[in-house]
Amino acid sequence: MMTEFEKMINGEHFNSLDLDLRLKREAARLACAKYNAHPSKGNLRHITRLFAQSELVVIEPGFQCDYGSQIYLGKGVYINFQCVLLDSAPIHIGDQVLIGPAAHLYTVDHPRDAAARASGECFARPIHIGNRVWIGGGAKVLPGMTIGDDAIIAANAVVTRNVAQGERYLG
Known part of the structure; x- marks a missing residue:
């Protein structure tokens, strides 16, 4: 039987309330907290x-x-500063990408059915960002989106569709 983590990384529905997943998120939060409290290369x-x-x-x-x-x-x-990457599915970010302050990348999604949401059920879709992309401050990239090379995402835009190479997406 597959663990919830294995289900998650295999792109299947998974239970986000699973103890192992909660412990993995806690470990990531602690690592982020160590850096955020005392930012240095080390x-x-x-x-x-x-x-x-x-x-x-x-x-x-x-x-x-x-x-x-x-x-x-x-x-x-x-x-x-203040960026959030929710990586329940892969987030691939190409070379020389600039991500503005408070930008968020979300791979995880939740069922539209309230009972399924309450049970902790989730699913995730990967995000792919090409090379030399600029994502403006406060932008949100939703699950499953692909952003092509050299694209520009406007500040505070919500990316709800794939963005073509070189496109300027205003949201």
Whole structure:
């Protein structure tokens, strides 16, 4: 029988209230808290060691993630202050991507049925962000979205559809 974590990483419905998942989120919160309390290159390792991939990244304080294990960061990614990456499914971010302050990337979603939501049932869809993308401050990227290379996402935009290469998305 598959664990809830295995269901989650395999793209199946999973129970977010599962003890193992709650402990994994707590470990990620503690790693983020260590860095956010005392931001330094040395303390950044508390966050980046959670990630599936990261190379030459800058992450400003206030960063939060669910697990970290499904975050893939390309070279030269800059994540500004107070960003949130909910990584119940993979988040792939290409090279030289700029993410503005308080931007949020959500892979997790919840059933529309109230009883299913109350039970803790969730599902997640991956987010793919191409190279040299600029995501403005306060933008929200919803589950399952793909943003093409060189695209610009306006500040405070809510990305509800895929964004083509080079497109300026105003939300």
